[in-house]
Amino acid sequence: MPIHEKSLIRPENLKTHEELVIDGVDVSGHWSTFIESRVVSDYNEAMEDEIAALPGGENIHRCWQCGSCTNSCTVNAINPDFNPRYWIYLIRMGMEDELLRDKDIIWQCVSCNKCTYACPRDVFPEGVMKATAHWLERKGHTPKSPSMHFDEVFTEQVIKTGKIEESRTIRRFFSRTKQGLMQPWMIEMVKRLLRNLPVGLLTRMGLATFVAPKTRGWSSAAAAMQEYIDEQHEKQEQALSS
Amino acid sequence: MTTKDKYKKVAYYPGCALEGTGHSYNRSTKAVGKALGLDLVEVKNWNCCGAMEVKNIDPKLQTYLSSRVMSVAVNEMDMDVVMAPCNGCYHNLKKAEYDLKHDPESVEVVAKLSKKAGHKSYESGQVETIHALDWIKDSIGEEGLAERVKNSLSGIKVANYYGCMYTRPRHIFPEKDAGPGSESTSKPHFMDDLLAAAGAENVEFPLKTACCGGAHTLSDSDTSTKLVLNILKAAKLAGADVIATECPTCHSGLEMHQIRAEKVLGETVDIKILYFTQLLGMALGLKPRKVGVHENVSDPMKFLKQKGLA
Numbered sequence: 001m002p003i004h005e006k007s008l009i010r011p012e013n014l015k016t017h018e019e020l021v022i023d024g025v026d027v028s029g030h031w032s033t034f035i036e037s038r039v040v041s042d043y044n045e046a047m048e049d050e051i052a053a054l055p056g057g058e059n060i061h062r063c064w065q066c067g068s069c070t071n072s073c074t075v076n077a078i079n080p081d082f083n084p085r086y087w088i089y090l091i092r093m094g095m096e097d098e099l100l101r102d103k104d105i106i107w108q109c110v111s112c113n114k115c116t117y118a119c120p121r122d123v124f125p126e127g128v129m130k131a132t133a134h135w136l137e138r139k140g141h142t143p144k145s146p147s148m149h150f151d152e153v154f155t156e157q158v159i160k161t162g163k164i165e166e167s168r169t170i171r172r173f174f175s176r177t178k179q180g181l182m183q184p185w186m187i188e189m190v191k192r193l194l195r196n197l198p199v200g201l202l203t204r205m206g207l208a209t210f211v212a213p214k215t216r217g218w219s220s221a222a223a224a225m226q227e228y229i230d231e232q233h234e235k236q237e238q239a240l241s242s
Numbered sequence: 243m244t245t246k247d248k249y250k251k252v253a254y255y256p257g258c259a260l261e262g263t264g265h266s267y268n269r270s271t272k273a274v275g276k277a278l279g280l281d282l283v284e285v286k287n288w289n290c291c292g293a294m295e296v297k298n299i300d301p302k303l304q305t306y307l308s309s310r311v312m313s314v315a316v317n318e319m320d321m322d323v324v325m326a327p328c329n330g331c332y333h334n335l336k337k338a339e340y341d342l343k344h345d346p347e348s349v350e351v352v353a354k355l356s357k358k359a360g361h362k363s364y365e366s367g368q369v370e371t372i373h374a375l376d377w378i379k380d381s382i383g384e385e386g387l388a389e390r391v392k393n394s395l396s397g398i399k400v401a402n403y404y405g406c407m408y409t410r411p412r413h414i415f416p417e418k419d420a421g422p423g424s425e426s427t428s429k430p431h432f433m434d435d436l437l438a439a440a441g442a443e444n445v446e447f448p449l450k451t452a453c454c455g456g457a458h459t460l461s462d463s464d465t466s467t468k469l470v471l472n473i474l475k476a477a478k479l480a481g482a483d484v485i486a487t488e489c490p491t492c493h494s495g496l497e498m499h500q501i502r503a504e505k506v507l508g509e510t511v512d513i514k515i516l517y518f519t520q521l522l523g524m525a526l527g528l529k530p531r532k533v534g535v536h537e538n539v540s541d542p543m544k545f546l547k548q549k550g551l552a
Contacts, residue, residue, distance in 0.1 A: 110457050112406040112410065113411045119409050127301075145461070146456055151295040152299070158292065164258035164293065166264075173461070182444075192541065198534075200265075201265050201534075201537045215288065227358075228300070228355060229300060229353075
């Protein structure tokens with residue numbers, strides 16, 4: 001049996017025999033790899049509904065497993081374990097333990113939307129990846145991913161001031177994820193930027209570090225958005241605890 | 243190709259990145275507009291569109307943020323075309339337009355938040371959002387551009403890099419893939435067309451719409467570095483001297499991970515990275531500083547001198 005998605009079969013489920021004869025037929029060599037049969041009895045029946053209740057996950061039920069998402073996936077091309085089609089299958093089947101084996105990479109979706117472009121069923125797999133990553137965090141299966149920290153730092157700043165000032169976002173993100181800001185490549189980047197003395201740009205960015213750019217009259221918009229987020233969060237909590 | 247007079251004066255939405263790391267895109271867009279006699283009126287007191295992050299907290303919040311920008315343009319400035327050079331802003335305004343046309347729940351949330359925030363709610367159809375590429379292509383056109391070229395880009399081999407947000411997902415860009423002359427979501431060509439009109443030689447570049455990992459440029463840098471390295475190497479293999487960009491996230495991602503690949507993986511790819519507006523500006527006779535070349539991280543001055551542009 002050719003195994004197209006061999007990475008899906010966990011090493012402990014593979015049985016390899018150098019020499020094996022069954023019913024008088026030699027099935028060694030290429031044919032010697034078998035998947036041991038197993039019984040799955042522990043389903044999480046709520047998982048699909050819970051993920052569907054989080055933003056982006058709404059259309060997961062539409063999936064018919066064609067695999068266009070995985071075929072077109074940017075991250076799959078550099079890491080074959082990153083497999084949206086398979087994860088959607090596991091979620092819909094309720095196979096939580098299997099999904100949890102990949103819990104630490106699901107957040108790595110880069111939102112390029114190639115899957116959304118290719119999907120014939122409007123599942124919006126990109127959204128499903130985000131919803132799944134959120135579900136894993138909110139159920140306590142994974143710590144907050146670096147991406148989630150970045151999204152939070154970013155959104156907090158937009159709600160507060162209406163605009164993003166990049167150096168603030170970057171500094172807060174590095175501090176929240178406990179990384180040093182002075183990475184060798186970062187230092188090299190700054191050095192190269194300074195080489196041409198972009199005085200105007202430096203003055204501008206320097207000033208923005210002290211006085212954050214703001215949208216005027218933003219406070220009522222900020223309050224309305226925060227209230228909306230809190231309401232949504234409350235609704236999602238209910239869906240997750242049902 | 244008929245030119246559209248209505249694009250000769252548009253509301254200009256630079257967005258947050260163009261006020262920071264993407265300032266050279268801002269500078270070159272304005273300089274090109276001025277050189278071509280096109281009028282840009284900046285959207286008053288604009289706010290962030292939500293970029294690629296706010297939607298992960300809540301997609302409808304992003305719809306609201308983008309809708310407010312369009313609401314200001316139509317209600318406070320009486321403008322019906324918004325031009326956004328940043329792929330992220332352009333994408334989000336288009337997405338908001340789509341959602342407000344098709345999803346009653348989005349309409350409801352935007353109406354509620356707009357009312358509480360104290361401004362008129364944006365309604366779909368009031369504003370047309372265009373990219374800087376549409377703006378130049380439709381108001382000036384290739385022929386008009388060719389007539390105005392003072393400093394041909396001839397001898398410069400360009401890989402045109404469009405990125406993700408300009409073409410995907412396709413349903414939010416109903417005007418694309420609409421027959422001859424329209425933009426393609428699988429093989430976009432507007433940037434190729436404009437730079438060719440300015441004399442550049444476009445190379446066959448298969449990764450035009452590949453992803454640079456911009457959404458995770460800092461939160462998953464190793465992935466981004468790999469993706470950027472693919473793009474840089476493919477462009478180099480295609481014979482390009484320069485990668486032309488049209489998005490501040492792609493542009494700074496390419497520049498940052500070009501350096502990171504050098505420092506972390508020991509892989510150096512010598513290729514210049516310039517905004518398409520910088521190349522067009524120099525073709526129109528502007529000095530490199532006028533189009534902000536000194537504000538880029540990578541330094542193309544020696545190359546530009548060789549090619550007679552500086």
